[in-house]
Structure formats: C-alpha cells, structure tokens
Amino acid sequence: MTTAVDRPKTQSEIEAQQWLHMYRRMVMIRLFEEQVNDLYTRALMPGLAHLYIGEEAVAVGVCAALEPADYITSTHRGHGHCLAKGAALDRMFAELLGKEAGYCKGKGGSMHIADPDTGNLGANAIVGGSAGIATGAALSAKRLKTGQVAVCFFGDGALGQGLLYEVMNMASLWKLPVVYVCENNLYNEYTHNSETAAGDMLTRAIAFGLPALTVDGQDVRAVYQMAKTIVDRTRLGAGPTFLLCNTYRFMGHHVGDINREYYRSKQEEQMWKTERDPIHLLSDWMISQNLADRARFDQIRSEVKSEVEKAVQFAIAAPYPAPDKADQDVYA
Amino acid sequence: MPETRELTMAEAVREAMAEEMRRDPRVFICGEDIAEAGTVFKVLTGLVDEFGTERVLDTPISEAGFTGIAVGAAMTGMRPIVDIMFGDFSTLVMDQMVNQAAKVHYMSGGKWKVPMVMRATLGATRRSAAQHSQSLHAWFCHIPGLKVALPSTPYDAKGLLKSAIRDDNPVVFFEDKMMYKLKGSVPAEDYTIPFGVADVKREGTDITIVATSSMVQVALGAARMLEEHDISAEVIDPRTVWPLDEKALIASAKKTSRVIVVDEGYGRYGVTAEIASVIAEGAFFDLEAPVKRIGAMHVPIPFSPPLEDATVPNEQTVFEAAKALCGR
Numbered sequence: 001m002t003t004a005v006d007r008p009k010t011q012s013e014i015e016a017q018q019w020l021h022m023y024r025r026m027v028m029i030r031l032f033e034e035q036v037n038d039l040y041t042r043a044l045m046p047g048l049a050h051l052y053i054g055e056e057a058v059a060v061g062v063c064a065a066l067e068p069a070d071y072i073t074s075t076h077r078g079h080g081h082c083l084a085k086g087a088a089l090d091r092m093f094a095e096l097l098g099k100e101a102g103y104c105k106g107k108g109g110s111m112h113i114a115d116p117d118t119g120n121l122g123a124n125a126i127v128g129g130s131a132g133i134a135t136g137a138a139l140s141a142k143r144l145k146t147g148q149v150a151v152c153f154f155g156d157g158a159l160g161q162g163l164l165y166e167v168m169n170m171a172s173l174w175k176l177p178v179v180y181v182c183e184n185n186l187y188n189e190y191t192h193n194s195e196t197a198a199g200d201m202l203t204r205a206i207a208f209g210l211p212a213l214t215v216d217g218q219d220v221r222a223v224y225q226m227a228k229t230i231v232d233r234t235r236l237g238a239g240p241t242f243l244l245c246n247t248y249r250f251m252g253h254h255v256g257d258i259n260r261e262y263y264r265s266k267q268e269e270q271m272w273k274t275e276r277d278p279i280h281l282l283s284d285w286m287i288s289q290n291l292a293d294r295a296r297f298d299q300i301r302s303e304v305k306s307e308v309e310k311a312v313q314f315a316i317a318a319p320y321p322a323p324d325k326a327d328q329d330v331y332a
Numbered sequence: 333m334p335e336t337r338e339l340t341m342a343e344a345v346r347e348a349m350a351e352e353m354r355r356d357p358r359v360f361i362c363g364e365d366i367a368e369a370g371t372v373f374k375v376l377t378g379l380v381d382e383f384g385t386e387r388v389l390d391t392p393i394s395e396a397g398f399t400g401i402a403v404g405a406a407m408t409g410m411r412p413i414v415d416i417m418f419g420d421f422s423t424l425v426m427d428q429m430v431n432q433a434a435k436v437h438y439m440s441g442g443k444w445k446v447p448m449v450m451r452a453t454l455g456a457t458r459r460s461a462a463q464h465s466q467s468l469h470a471w472f473c474h475i476p477g478l479k480v481a482l483p484s485t486p487y488d489a490k491g492l493l494k495s496a497i498r499d500d501n502p503v504v505f506f507e508d509k510m511m512y513k514l515k516g517s518v519p520a521e522d523y524t525i526p527f528g529v530a531d532v533k534r535e536g537t538d539i540t541i542v543a544t545s546s547m548v549q550v551a552l553g554a555a556r557m558l559e560e561h562d563i564s565a566e567v568i569d570p571r572t573v574w575p576l577d578e579k580a581l582i583a584s585a586k587k588t589s590r591v592i593v594v595d596e597g598y599g600r601y602g603v604t605a606e607i608a609s610v611i612a613e614g615a616f617f618d619l620e621a622p623v624k625r626i627g628a629m630h631v632p633i634p635f636s637p638p639l640e641d642a643t644v645p646n647e648q649t650v651f652e653a654a655k656a657l658c659g660r
Contacts, residue, residue, distance in 0.1 A: 136407070143410060166396060331437070
C-alpha cells in the first residue's frame with residue numbers, strides 16, 4: 001500500500017539525503033574541532049591539537065565511499081578521519097581529555113585515536129608512519145579474501161617519507177586493495193610544499209604503476225564520486241590507487257600556531273575561508289538545486305551543536321584513569 | 333623414548349617455521365631473497381616449495397616497507413614473520429618496530445594486537461665488516477612492547493621460535509649467523525619453550541657465567557678450561573633477554589657468589605649492563621666480587637681478520653676474566 005507519506009523516494013531525494021548526511025558529518029567535524037580549539041585555549045585539554053577545519057570534505061567524501069568494515073589509517077591531524085569513519089563524539093572528546101572512557105582509555109590522545117569497531121587502525125603521529133600499516137591491512141584483506149579496502153590518509157608532508165614509496169611499490173606489485181589519499185593542504189607544518197616537493201606529486205605514484213587522480217578536496221560531492229569509483233574498482237581487485245585531494249588547513253599547524261604570516265598571508269587564508277569552505281560550498285549548491293533550504297541546514301547545525309555540547313560535557317565529567325593503569329596494555 | 337634427531341640451528345629454525353605454517357594458515361614469511369633463494373644463509377631452503385610464493389613472500393629491498401606491511405597485516409588477522417637478512421639492517425626498520433609495532437597495542441588502549449616476529453641475525457667474525465656484523469639486539473630490549481629472544485642451541489631455537497610465532501605481541505628473534513651449522517638434538521614431536529625462562533647449560537659452584545646467543549658456546553668452552561684449573565663454572569643462558577628470568581639469574585649468582593656476563597653486543601648501555609645491574613641489586617650481599625661484564629669492543633666491527641677477532645669475546649678472554657674473579 002503506497003500512500004502520499006511513504007511513496008518511494010525519487011532519485012533526487014535519495015541524493016539529497018546522501019548529501020545532507022555528508023553535510024551533517026562535515027558540520028560535526030567542524031564543530032568538534034571548534035570545541036577542541038576552545039578546550040585547548042581554556043587550558044582544559046592537555047597536549048597538542050592539530051585541527052582539521054577546512055579539510056572536512058576529504059575525510060567525509062572518502063569515508064562515505066567506504067563500508068563499515070573497511071580500514072582507514074589516519075594522521076596527527078586525524079579527528080576528521082575518525083569521525084567520518086563513524087567514531088562517537090563523546091569517546092573522542094574523552095580520549096582528547098585523557099579520560100578512561102576515551103577510545104584508547106586515555107593512553108593515545110589526540111594523535112592516536114584507534115577503534116577496531118569502525119575499522120580505524122589508528123591515527124599516527126609519525127608523518128607517513130601508517131603507510132605500511134594500511135598496506136599491510138590491504139594484504140590481509142586480499143589473503144583472507146574479506147573484500148575489505150584500506151584507505152591510507154596522509155598529508156603532502158608525507159611525500160617526503162621514503163616509506164610511502166616503498167609500500168606503494170609493493171602494493172602495486174601485489175595488487176593490494178589500498179587507496180592512498182594525499183591531503184594536499186599546501187603546507188608541511190610551517191613550510192610551503194613548493195619548498196619540499198620537487199616535480200609533480202602525481203608522477204611519484206604513476207612511477208609505480210598506480211592510477212593517480214586529482215580532485216578538488218573542498219567539493220565533497222566530487223571527492224565522494226571520485227572515491228566511490230576508486231573504492232569500487234579497488235574492491236573488485238584493480239589494485240592500489242593514489243588520490244590527490246587539493247585542500248587547505250584553515251587554522252595553524254596546531255592550535256598554538258597563531259601568528260602564521262611568516263609562512264602564509266592572511267589574504268590567502270581569507271580567500272579559502274570565504275570562497276572555498278567545503279561546508280558552504282555544499283549547502284550553497286544544494287540550495288541552488290532546490291534540494292534543501294537554508295532552514296534545513298540551520299536545523300542540522302543546531303542538532304549537531306547540541307550533540308557536541310553533550311559529548312564534551314560527558315568528557316569533562318568523565319574520570320581520569322587510575323595511575324596504576326599506566327603499566328597495563330603494554331603486552332597483549 | 334620420544335624420538336630426537338640431530339639438527340643444525342638452521343634446520344631447527346626452518347622446521348619451527350614449517351610446522352607453524354602447517355598449523356596456522358595465517359602465518360607467512362616476508363623478506364628479501366627468502367623464496368627460491370631460501371635466504372643468503374639458506375635457512376629457509378625448501379619452504380617455498382611447500383607453501384608457495386604467497387606465504388614465502390619475496391620482497392623488494394625495502395626493509396622499512398615490508399616490516400610496516402607486516403605490522404598492518406598482523407593487526408588485521410595475519411601472523412607475519414619478517415626476515416631481516418642482517419641485524420645491521422634493523423636500523424632501517426626502527427620506526428616500524430619501535431614507533432608502530434611496539435606501541436600499537438598500548439596506544440589503542442589494548443584494542444589492536446600485533447602478533448608478528450622479526451627474525452634477524454647477529455654476530456661477528458664472518459669477515460663482513462662494520463655493516464654486516466653487529467649485534468644490535470639490546471636496542472630492542474629497551475623498548476616496552478617488544479620481546480627479544482636469543483636462542484643458543486637448535487633445541488632452543490625451535491622451541492623459542494614456535495613460542496614467538498604463537499605470541500600475540502611483536503617478538504624480535506636474533507639468530508647468530510655463525511651458529512647456523514651448529515648441531516644439537518631436537519625432539520621430533522611438537523614443543524615450545526616459554527619466554528622468560530633461563531636455562532642452565534652447565535651446572536657449577538664457583539662462578540656463574542651468564543651468556544647469550546653466540547656467547548653460550550664461548551662460555552661453555554671457557555668453563556671446560558676453568559675445570560682444568562679446578563674452578564667449577566655454571567653457565568646460564570637467559571634465552572629471552574626480555575622478558576628476563578631475573579629470579580634464575582639471581583639464584584645462580586647467590587649460589588656461586590661470582591658472576592661474569594658475556595654478550596656479543598656492545599657492553600656500554602647493553603645487555604651485560606642490564607643483567608649485571610639486576611644481579612647486583614638482587615644478590616649484592618651474596619657476591620664476593622663485583623659483577624664482571626664482557627661485550628664486544630666499543631668500535632665499529634673492523635674487516636681485517638686479526639682486527640675483527642680482537643673485538644669479540646672468546647673462550648680465552650672469558651677464561652682469564654673468570655680466573656681473575658676467582659682470585660687465581
């Protein structure tokens with residue numbers, strides 16, 4: 001029985017729902033990171049925080065193309081990847097604050113969130129350090145015939161690490177189901193990559209026989225569509241692919257990196273923030289296509305805001321681990 | 333009587349791997365020239381015929397890369413054995429072993445596991461000079477999250493390697509490349525040797541010689557020389573330097589009251605330093621003399637045979653040190 005209420009959805013409605021879901025994820029990452037910035041500047045958060053603000057479309061677009069069982073590895077700038085792969089806000093905040101309820105019982109912190117339940121093999125604080133792990137996960141998937149795909153997220157800074165080239169070579173030789181996603185945010189910490197990366201970035205992967213593609217990393221629809229095509233063919237046994245996502249880090253290298261004019265101009269930052277914000281790009285496009293109205297986006301934003309607030313309250317109230325837990329979990 | 337055979341160290345190592353690969357399809361080996369070539373020392377000869385090139389996986393000359401791949405494979409359901417041709421090349425895999433393999437379990441709050449083995453060689457006197465002769469096992473002992481095994485006989489090699497492969501943690505397994513042809517009896521039936529259990533290789537009453545890996549045979553030779561001088565030396569091999577059987581070492585020290593520690597790594601900040609300290613703390617009031625340490629000379633390993641030989645402890649150096657410690 002079909003009524004007006006539960007009539008089958010049209011293609012454009014399904015699509016709209018999909019984009020709204022990605023919008024929600026991007027807003028979740030944005031508000032999470034803004035909250036982290038706030039916690040850090042109020043001295044409530046110990047350690048370091050490398051914010052993902054501005055790059056949300058990469059993590060969300062790529063992870064939307066993955067199955068829950070697929071693997072990811074992440075970086076020091078990893079909160080976005082973890083949330084995009086399905087991490088819960090409250091346990092993320094708890095980990096960042098060093099609480100027992102955190103994903104790693106407070107032992108990993110901001111740069112080491114890991115979660116088997118969402119296929120997150122771990123964020124890694126060694127630049128390029130997880131390239132081997134992601135490739136090894138792809139080897140397991142191939143040997144055990146699980147059909148899983150592994151995605152290795154890294155920044156343009158990792159293009160300076162030899163490990164990446166060693167494992168791309170082996171992934172290509174052995175046709176492993178791994179996607180190398182390079183988030184090119186232009187800066188290796190405080191140094192523009194024109195000073196660190198000679199030649200062309202894509203040809204580095206092409207040299208090993210990998211298909212190498214570029215996408216606008218601020219356009220979540222483009223990232224998703226490209227990632228979906230790549231992930232689907234990877235799952236069918238096509239071997240590894242290299243995907244270069246051009247993006248921008250709106251904030252500093254870490255929260256404490258305030259005065260940045262010695263390595264990039266305020267005008268440059270302003271241009272990206274006003275013209276290339278991935279969240280606005282998506283909502284503006286959906287409005288222009290009559291897929292949603294402004295009120296819908298405001299509603300999502302306010303829902304996510306209260307989720308984030310609830311999660312951060314949980315984390316602040318959560319207890320620290322007892323000091324005698326320090327020597328547990330060293331060995332399995 | 334259970335059946336035993338005389339096997340070389342290389343055969344014992346190979347047999348351990350073959351048995352574990354038959355027992356568990358998740359076990360595989362990766363490294364350079366390991367398949368048809370069977371490694372430079374021919375330790376793996378024949379394994380590829382039985383297990384194929386997917387489980388005896390030849391890699392490019394990319395130690396960091398294939399070790400990193402092993403870490404990821406171990407986390408996701410496989411049980412890799414990484415073959416590092418010369419222990420000297422472990423410099424190339426340090427990030428993957430120290431920052432990744434050793435820490436994944438802890439950093440993830442105990443959720444991810446890394447059941448892998450890194451096999452490597454140690455030992456000088458093969459006239460291979462400074463980059464193919466070092467004994468760098470102490471580096472790995474310094475890192476929480478890793479275990480380090482140093483077999484000194486074919487029997488120990490097989491039993492310890494099987495334990496290493498079955499362990500849910502990253503284990504670093506060092507074989508003395510000069511001992512691959514050493515023969516010893518090895519039971520035909522399945523057995524394992526638990527980690528953290530020292531083995532008294534020779535009982536004695538006057539002095540304890542704690543010796544590891546390549547130095548166990550040296551210590552036993554020195555003990556025979558000492559016997560001719562009416563000095564009864566006990567030789568004890570910790571077999572794994574982490575976990576370390578502190579209890580057995582301290583007990584032996586208390587029994588004999590004099591101790592020499594011999595290890596082919598460098599003495600400074602090395603295995604001998606740690607063991608000497610454990611014994612000094614645990615048996616201080618039973619000791620008649622300070623614990624004596626003997627390690628490799630603190631120089632890069634030289635090429636020329638008389639130079640190289642001068643850098644490695646031998647039966648004579650251990651014998652003389654023991655005699656002096658006993659006041660003879």
